[in-house]
Amino acid sequence: MFLASNVLYLLIRLAQKQNIPISFYSITLFLIPSIIYFLLAYLNQVSLLVPAEQFLLIIFAAFFWSYLGNYFSQKSILLASNPGYSLILSKSYVVVTTITAVFLFNAEFSWQKFIAILFILFFSMLIAVPSKEKKSRNYKWVYFSLLTNLCLAFGSLISKYFLNLGLEPFVYLFYINVFVTTLNFFDFKRQDIKLHLSKKQILLVIMIGIFQAAFNFFMQTAYKSAPNIGYVAAINVSSIMTVTFLSAFFFKDELSRVKTFGILGVLISLFFLIV
Numbered sequence: 001m002f003l004a005s006n007v008l009y010l011l012i013r014l015a016q017k018q019n020i021p022i023s024f025y026s027i028t029l030f031l032i033p034s035i036i037y038f039l040l041a042y043l044n045q046v047s048l049l050v051p052a053e054q055f056l057l058i059i060f061a062a063f064f065w066s067y068l069g070n071y072f073s074q075k076s077i078l079l080a081s082n083p084g085y086s087l088i089l090s091k092s093y094v095v096v097t098t099i100t101a102v103f104l105f106n107a108e109f110s111w112q113k114f115i116a117i118l119f120i121l122f123f124s125m126l127i128a129v130p131s132k133e134k135k136s137r138n139y140k141w142v143y144f145s146l147l148t149n150l151c152l153a154f155g156s157l158i159s160k161y162f163l164n165l166g167l168e169p170f171v172y173l174f175y176i177n178v179f180v181t182t183l184n185f186f187d188f189k190r191q192d193i194k195l196h197l198s199k200k201q202i203l204l205v206i207m208i209g210i211f212q213a214a215f216n217f218f219m220q221t222a223y224k225s226a227p228n229i230g231y232v233a234a235i236n237v238s239s240i241m242t243v244t245f246l247s248a249f250f251f252k253d254e255l256s257r258v259k260t261f262g263i264l265g266v267l268i269s270l271f272f273l274i275v
Contacts, residue, residue, distance in 0.1 A: 006242050006243055023188045037170040038174055061155065101160065101228050105160055107228040117269075120234050126265070169224075245263055
């Protein structure tokens with residue numbers, strides 16, 4: 001999951017550098033995984049048929065977790081003085097998830113690991129916050145970030161619920177991605193964007209979809225066996241560390257001393273989380 005997350009974020013960063021519209025590659029983010037999860041179900045001879053009540057719950061999760069979560073995240077990034085502020089506040093859902101999982105699923109709770117999670121968030125904040133702060137009096141982004149936070153927390157908890165029901169990850173992920181693809185397609189058509197993509201750019205958005213599929217599948221598989229799903233979410237948050245470093249290497253993005261300190265802090269905190 002950690003590896004797929006890093007490749008995914010770097011590919012998205014490359015797409016942004018090439019001015020590929022977000023609304024377009026948002027479609028591939030869900031369309032290509034839909035195809036991959038369908039093939040996984042077929043190859044594993046797993047039926048995609050689910051009881052009506054489970055199907056309705058999956059659609060509910062798709063709307064609030066994936067569709068609204070992505071919408072709130074984009075709004076927050078747009079309104080924030082720097083995307084880093086939005087990112088770290090949204091990603092702090094790991095705290096809610098870790099604690100809630102103890103009560104809902106009788107998950108493991110260790111003060112050492114919980115403190116490690118808090119340190120991961122703190123050092124990730126050092127990475128996400130820019131060296132030169134832009135002043136802004138528009139704080140609406142905070143509300144959208146908090147809504148994103150709740151959507152992501154709900155998504156991780158509902159995933160564990162589906163897994164406890166015995167559903168294979170690619171079954172509910174298939175329906176979630178098909179549903180969100182449909183909504184994103186209508187959003188894209190409504191904007192009436194004219195695309196002129198090269199073959200390399202088309203390959204790029206396809207690769208984004210493939211690694212999005214890998215990222216979500218490995219995350220769900222990790223949820224299945226982790227003693228607390230919050231630990232998985234914390235490792236996901238820590239991808240800020242390597243993405244920042246690799247973005248500086250490949251795209252010449254900023255890498256200050258504070259960010260380097262944050263990267264080392266996340267790395268050490270990860271060690272205490274995993275051992």
